[in-house]
Amino acid sequence: MIRKSGIPAAIWILGFVSLLMDISSEMIHSLLPLFLVTGLSSSALTIGLIEGAAEATALIVKVFSGVLSDWVGRRKExxxxxxxxxxxxxxxxxxxxSIDLIIVARLADRVGKGIRGAPRDALVADLAPPHLRGAAFGLRQSLDTVGAFAGPLLAVGLMLLFANDFRLVFWVATIPAVLSVLLLAAGIREPARPAGEGRGNPITRQNLRRLKPEYWAVVGIGAVFTLARFSEAFLVLRAQQAGIALAAVPLVMVVMNVVYALSAYPIGRLSDRVSHRALLAVGLGLLILADLVLASSTAWPVLLAGVAVWGLHMGMTQGLLAAMVADTAPPDLRGTAFGFFNLTSGVALLFASGIAGLLWDRFGPEATFLLGAVFAGVALVVLLSSHLSRLERQA
Structure with missing residues (x-):
């Protein structure tokens, strides 16, 4: 079934599946840094390493799940x-x-994200008409991000209602996660694989040669982007320094994700018609601005402005990079392509978040955000000075 927008209904359903899981995840993740600091006496370095390892685990696992989805020819399972x-x-x-069970829970959660990520993205690419691929990824990302701001909003309300009882909020967060699984099981029918597509090992030398330089250019630029953007847990820690009520701190994630959600779909549609390289450059410029604003002050209006610009950067770049992977990979290797893309991004994120936490503990939060601006500036120079015409969408 196709909606009037031209985007298949199954992509809307996948978006709502992501929305529900993100509500659950962000209810927990928007509070977790505060829980670690106030309840378990953790340092910023510890939080950075946990977040970096968790997100890197998710991205690395995507390699194997993406390869497996191509090999067996099934994505939904x-x-x-x-x-x-x-x-x-x-x-x-x-x-x-204790911190030990938090680490186990965080890694298990991110392994789950890693398992589902590449097959789901490949499924979006399989379902979307080629001329609407940017819009389809933008729509899924927008719905996902609605969940990412609804989760912190619910967390704020429940923290006020439950008198700052972290654990009770975490229990409530299990409900939308279960609903997400049920909706995916009942609402999606995977399209049949085209006749003639094999189900052999997708990472043979012959198959890997089919991933052209255009694809590897996208992988490289995606890793540089991730290196310039560390874990968003540091946005929450920065908000804590503003001196507001503990229950209100997750509002920074609400602001970021509202902007992210509102921008991802229209920018996705725009990316189907304009230069990818130009949009990436603007996205990096926004990240530099966000880092500089966040380094400058903990005043609440300044903090929210920096977080909003951070969210606009995310909306401008994340769906676009996914669409670029889909555009440059053979259809039967899309799971593998998303897997390798996320492997390189995972390594970059682990490094970036560890360095961010170390700087935070030793030199303060200003140094963390200033280094982020420097990394983003280097990435922007590389993007503008390199011969990356192969990143442009082919008409």
Whole structure:
């Protein structure tokens, strides 16, 4: 079934699946840095390493799930497994009394994300008409990000209602996660694989040669982008320094994700018609601005302005990079292509978040955000000075 927008209904359903899981995840993640600092006496370096390792794990696991989805010719079952593991990890946060169980829960949650990520993105690419691929990825990202700001909003309300009881909020977060799994199981029918497409090993030398330089250019620029953007847990820690009520701190994630959600779909549609390189350059410029604003002050209006610009950067770049991977990879290798793309981004994120936490502990938050601006500036220079015409969408 095709909606009037031309985007298949299944992509809308995948968007709502992502929305529900993100509500659950962000209810927890918007509070987790505060829980670690106030409840478990963790340092910024510890938080940075946990967040970097968790997100890197998710991105690295995507390699294997993406390859497997190409090999067996099925995407939905792997996505279900990943969403199911994510839902199963949520109660562990509520049960945790030490940093060890938090690490187990965070890694299990991100393994689930890694398992589902590449097959789901490949499924979006399989379902979307080629001329609407940017819009389809933008729509899924927008719905996903609606969940990412609804989650912190619910967390704020429940923290006020439950008198700052972190664990009770974590228990409530399991509900939308379970609903997400049920919607995916009942609402998506995977399209049949085209006749003649093999199901052999997708990472043979012959198959890897089919991933052209255009694709590897996207992989490289995606890694540089991730290196310039560390974990968003540091946005939450920066907000804590503003001196507002503990329950209100997750509002920074609400602001970021509202802007992210509102911008991802229209920018996705725009990317189907204009230069990808230009949009990436603008996105890096916005990241530099966000880092400089966040380094300058903890005044609440300044902080929210920096977080909003950060969200606009995310909306401008994340769906675009996914669409570029889909555009440059053979259809039967899309799962593998998303997997390798996320592997390089995962390594970059682990490095960036560890360095960010180390700088935060030793030199303060200003140094963390200023270094982020420097990395983003280097990435912008590389993007503008290199011969990256192969990144442009072919008419």
């Amino acid at each position: 792997l996505a279900l497994l990943g969403y199911g593991l994510g839902a199963a990890s949520k109660p562990l946060f509520a049960l945790a009394t």
